[in-house]
Amino acid sequence: MGRRGSDLTDAELEVLKVLWEGQSNTVREVMERLHAKGRKVAYTTVLTFLSRLEQKGYVRSDKAGLAYVYRPKQSRERVIASRLRALADQLFDGATAPMVLQLMKSERFTHEEIEAFRRLIDELDRTGAEDGA
């Protein structure tokens, strides 16, 4: 039997990303947006993905005039966080810290990016400091 992981598939995610970017999301518009990104898919294919996304609870649709308009039900942050978590589970048995470390080690960053990391870390440290409930 197929996969077991996070239900959101790659192609579905691709479509969901487009939804996050746009406002009025009819099937046609989503398709056009995908085409603009170089992703050539048929109208009905997009429809299929949107339907599947709806069944899985990731989007919601309202009939606006002629066509349905789709909009995300889950925020980009939420979905992304969940994906990251899934990868952490898969690669590091759920330990996210090692993942962050590995990521920082295996990639290259500019000074600005590194500064951003530092700032966030300082903030985390301060925020979490009094947190011991």
Next chain:
Amino acid sequence: MGRRGSDLTDAELEVLKVLWEGQSNTVREVMERLHAKGRKVAYTTVLTFLSRLEQKGYVRSDKAGLAYVYRPKQSRERVIASRLRALADQLFDGATAPMVLQLMKSERFTHEEIEAFRRLIDELDRTGAEDGA
């Protein structure tokens, strides 16, 4: 047609992880190790995955006495880095820094972990400082 992403599938990765952990990896041993982890798979299933992994270039096998012994051809770090990169491509259009930030924001860490981040960042900063080739 099926998926397009990184060729290593989830189940294959599961097997590869076991290979990274052990030394003498016969099909049977890998299977037992998987069982110990709660992953109940048939002997032939493990064999299938190992064969597919070999075809894809992730493992290599040598006949040792009766059975073949499999060993990883790619390091854990390498594969993990590539996976992380793939996720960055998928979620952040290849920008790894935003991924690190998001990851740090959406998860919780202990002070020790945060300290480890800070140390690594300092090091990165120092290492990369003279790097402007």
Next chain:
DNA sequence: GCGATCATACTACAAATGTCGTAGAAAACT
């Protein structure tokens, strides 16, 4: 009013994935 458009609902289907079963050779045991 009628044909050309546009939308959605179903159905279909090949390729990928996860999972095994069986056949046959080799080795081990008794």
Next chain:
DNA sequence: AGTTTTCTACGACATTTGTAGTATGATCGC
């Protein structure tokens, strides 16, 4: 030597995923 145990090689198969065609109903332009 005969039987039992182990391996590997192949083939099989249900699901999932990516992709699209067709049928059918509503809408628009003229």
